[in-house]
Amino acid sequence: MDVSSSYLQVDVNGEELFLVDKNIISSYSGRIRKLLGKTRCGTRNLKVIFHDFPGGSDGFELISRFCYSNGKIDINYSNVSLLHCLAIFMEMNESSSKVHNLFEQIEKSLEEIKYWTWSDLLVVLNHCQNLLPTVNSSGLLHKCVDSIVKRLALASEASPCQSTSSPDSSGLRLSTDTRSTDSFKNIFRATWWFEDLVSLKPYLVKMLTKSMVFQKFDHGVIARFLLYYQKSRFVTATQDEKREIMETVIEMLDSLDQRTVACKSLFGILRVALNLNIKKCCRNKLEKMIGLQLDQATLDNLLIPSPLGMDHMYDVNLVLRFIRSFLGTGFCRVPLIRMQKVANLMDLYIAEVSPDPCLKLSKFCSLVRAIPDSARESYDGIYHAMDMFLEAHTGLSEEDKRRLCYALNYEKLSSETCRHLAHNSKFPSRSAIEAVVSQQNKLKSLLEDTNQSKPFFDSPCSSVDTEIKDKREESCEQIVLYAGRLDFTNENEKLRANLQGMQCRVVELEKICKKMQNQMSKMLKSKLSRQNNARSLPRLC
Numbered sequence: 001m002d003v004s005s006s007y008l009q010v011d012v013n014g015e016e017l018f019l020v021d022k023n024i025i026s027s028y029s030g031r032i033r034k035l036l037g038k039t040r041c042g043t044r045n046l047k048v049i050f051h052d053f054p055g056g057s058d059g060f061e062l063i064s065r066f067c068y069s070n071g072k073i074d075i076n077y078s079n080v081s082l083l084h085c086l087a088i089f090m091e092m093n094e095s096s097s098k099v100h101n102l103f104e105q106i107e108k109s110l111e112e113i114k115y116w117t118w119s120d121l122l123v124v125l126n127h128c129q130n131l132l133p134t135v136n137s138s139g140l141l142h143k144c145v146d147s148i149v150k151r152l153a154l155a156s157e158a159s160p161c162q163s164t165s166s167p168d169s170s171g172l173r174l175s176t177d178t179r180s181t182d183s184f185k186n187i188f189r190a191t192w193w194f195e196d197l198v199s200l201k202p203y204l205v206k207m208l209t210k211s212m213v214f215q216k217f218d219h220g221v222i223a224r225f226l227l228y229y230q231k232s233r234f235v236t237a238t239q240d241e242k243r244e245i246m247e248t249v250i251e252m253l254d255s256l257d258q259r260t261v262a263c264k265s266l267f268g269i270l271r272v273a274l275n276l277n278i279k280k281c282c283r284n285k286l287e288k289m290i291g292l293q294l295d296q297a298t299l300d301n302l303l304i305p306s307p308l309g310m311d312h313m314y315d316v317n318l319v320l321r322f323i324r325s326f327l328g329t330g331f332c333r334v335p336l337i338r339m340q341k342v343a344n345l346m347d348l349y350i351a352e353v354s355p356d357p358c359l360k361l362s363k364f365c366s367l368v369r370a371i372p373d374s375a376r377e378s379y380d381g382i383y384h385a386m387d388m389f390l391e392a393h394t395g396l397s398e399e400d401k402r403r404l405c406y407a408l409n410y411e412k413l414s415s416e417t418c419r420h421l422a423h424n425s426k427f428p429s430r431s432a433i434e435a436v437v438s439q440q441n442k443l444k445s446l447l448e449d450t451n452q453s454k455p456f457f458d459s460p461c462s463s464v465d466t467e468i469k470d471k472r473e474e475s476c477e478q479i480v481l482y483a484g485r486l487d488f489t490n491e492n493e494k495l496r497a498n499l500q501g502m503q504c505r506v507v508e509l510e511k512i513c514k515k516m517q518n519q520m521s522k523m524l525k526s527k528l529s530r531q532n533n534a535r536s537l538p539r540l541c
Helices: 022-028 030-037 056-068 082-089 100-110 118-129 141-153 182-191 203-212 219-233 237-256 265-273 280-292 317-325 335-352 363-367 380-392 398-405 413-425 429-452 463-485 489-538
Strands: 007-012 018-020 049-051
Touching: 007 056, 007 380, 018 022, 018 056, 022 030, 082 118, 100 182, 118 141, 118 203, 141 203, 182 219, 203 219, 203 237, 203 335, 219 265, 237 265, 237 280, 265 280, 265 413, 280 317, 317 335, 317 363, 317 380, 335 363, 335 380, 363 398, 380 398, 380 413, 398 429, 413 429, 429 463
Parallel strands: 007 049
Antiparallel strands: 007 018
């Protein structure tokens, strides 16, 4: 008998060479049948070479055993995923009662998936990730993932039976303290499965997360799992694996409710991601998530070193992108209290970066103007930051100094800051004039408001009277100080005229104040007189 004509050599991924009966194998495999159909009749020493056979030599041995057993094989959780991939690869889906037998047995086995234990599901899931991408097209992977998520949703009280990690051995202990509190128990029950799924590849984690979101899983638990997964996998991952893991975690966190992801955690991810050169789209998503919670950030969070090749100390452009994300389509939609928190945070940040001699004037002004004027109650912090900026940039021209001061709102400077500005020769003279005009407008507004109201004062030295007097004295003092700083040449004659006009108006305001003081004293005496007369009258029964 000629053995070479009835047998076929099969080289499986260069691992092992099998000698099989070509008639038996071809009767089950459409792929083998097609390959043999291309050969000439009577060809001897037939050989087939596979380079990407699922499961390697073990996989071919398994499918050969099925063929030699006349389509009979025990299918269970340990081999169902491999058999499914082998059936697809070997094209065992052609119209014949024999070849359909394997698919029918696999489908029948998968109907029992709801009765599999947690450990069985984990075994199948881990086998599936070693068979990608073939298993992904079969539908088996989706069934397994959905079963895992449904099992987690049902397991609200304790971990399921036969779990690979019991509550006592889980790597998720929040502390070594033995105190038993309801909060600890709730968190523990929700996270016992983290360690079981941490070995999965990023692709499967993405599938699991999407399934959890679809089945309305707690977004807070999902977020904690993603962060735990990233930290755990980074211990042994290569640089390329870290990049893939980080991109997956960012993409999945972006699909969750942003209120469930702590701002501190996002900044931690950002600092790691900056060294991994992740995709630009993923980085944009991360920056957007941080920007939406910018009011929860701290100064330390924002002090991120600038990228390599940049002269300035901190990454100012990154912070500007955070602000744009925070403001979104319009700052009117952001609650005022959140805007004020960000404004205070930005004032601290601007003060921190302003002494950097490499920080450009345009970037400094962009930081100041990034927050709407209505969000700042005071510009004192901005003024002092400008003072430090001018100290570090002594070579600025007068034009550049004026550009800098355009970002300053003089109406929101305190009197103390204005007095400081009066002695500050680093600022242009025009800034002094703007400051005194703003102070004069404040005094005028205060007098008008006081004149319109007619309150009864409890004492001759009322708080409003004292405030008016203080404002008047400060205004006069500032005019004198600012005038001493100006060099009245021909170009500054207009400034002299403006200052003289201001002095005249201050004198007029003094007269108005005295007149109001007299009126207030008369009103107070009249009130006291009526009270004394009322006390002298007898009580009526």
